[in-house]
Amino acid sequence: MNPKENLERIIRAYSNDLYRILYVYCKNKSDCEDIMQGAFLKLYETNTEFESDTHVKNWLIKVAVRDALNLQKSRWRNYVELDENIAFTDEYHLEVFEALLKLKPKERMILLLYYYEGYSVKEIGVMLKMAEGTVKSKLHRSRGRLKTVLKESDWSEE
């Protein structure tokens, strides 16, 4: 498939997936949109041969994740606070989300890639340039930390 001819459809199809990952990492709407625009533009310019929509999605996620990491590492970067509230229908999930945001950025991203997007430890390792063992330890640690934060906030499982 040719992304150049399908860019608008691709943007509409994968924006939420990218946004979710980026928002959980950056906690900032503007940064998410900037990174997404950059990723879609790179998709437009790339000469990569894509086999399927899934291939495109994976490619976009990799580029966006890498750009998000680079943005965060930038020495010129100014950090801004969370600038909007996500509309949760119940307290239960709001508390989980707030607990999730208390984790370290990379831990949040790994949890999302693993549990939400279903990437394997190996795939996450490649994406984040980490050894598999590091991904595993971060997964373990972030799960533990998430539980601790939730326990501290008296969160109860339904």
Next chain:
Amino acid sequence: MKNECVIKETLDAVVMQEAQIERLVERCRAAQHGAAQCNKPGHKQPSGIEESTQNTGLKDRAVKGIGRTMVSAAACILLLIAGAVTVYAVVSHSLLDRYKGSEEDIVYVSQLITGDDQTISMNGLQFAIEDYVFEESVGEGYFVLSITREDGTKPVIKDSRKLRDACPISCLWAVYVDELPYMILFEEMGNEEKIRSLCETTGMEKEDAWQSFHNISLSAGRMDADSNCYYVSFWTEEVEDDFAIYILQTDSFSVEMLEEKRDAGDGLFMTESVSEAVTFTYGQLGGTLNPFALELSWEGELPVPTYLQKPGEAPIEKITIVKKDGTEIALIEDFMPIKENLKWSSGGHSKDYRTGEEHAEDTYQLINLLNIHEVDYLLVNGEKVMVE
């Protein structure tokens, strides 16, 4: 908690609003159009610094523009750093005088334990990894550590406790040995090169090699200064920027693993310890955290700031500690500005993956740096910045 389910349900709510998506489509369309126009042969830029590069592509122009801006910024930074270093040296010097600890009470050891060398010695004691037991049923292992006096007798060991599981491959213990407090940090270091070599020679999958190969780093130390006892250590994971500092307040055996909290605006990481009087600040150098950009400051009788390079300052190419006995410790040599993220440049090394040995070496050097009462002065980029 069913992790997968709860996290999935929660994250389902994180979606873009329709208007946001439309705006994004518009932005992409405009950017796409702009890129197409810019890449047309002979396209002329309307104005500005790009005019002289009209026949190059978008990326080239951007790079040249940014390059020029960077050069200007770098020149300003170079002028600023000289002043900053001088001011900092004066501040450091005055803080140095506040340290009243007894030299002989301060002992640090940080060493890598490998399969060939299972013992470290300090303060008349030997700490040895006797065994590593991997429990298949739970998928995790534990270390068996023995502590003996150098004459072979057993010291009095009490109040040994596991303070924290950092992760399946790292844990922190505190223990009193012969009435003195120690803190021991176990790390199972996945030595990337050795694992790769094991895979190549045996045909083993990396996953299996990781499980079967254990390269263990152990740090032990104590520091008595007046009646207060603190121990400071740090570790990084084998790759990039995970940075943690442990403090042990030995009178209460409380410990805190300090973790990053971003301080809005200036790119520094600020964090506070178990004691509110202790503040750590560590900075980011060229895209990755560098332990040598660590500043420690105590309000009270405990030491002491190390040299700090603040984010935004020009890169430090070389730091040498000159100790009072005349020995020199080169901390950073051939410092290479980071070109890509995930590169370490410290202690003379610059590579994607640091080996356990390098990790231990850096730890040792930093800990030496913390023994600042032994320091005569520092040479930063060849310039003396701290004189006693």
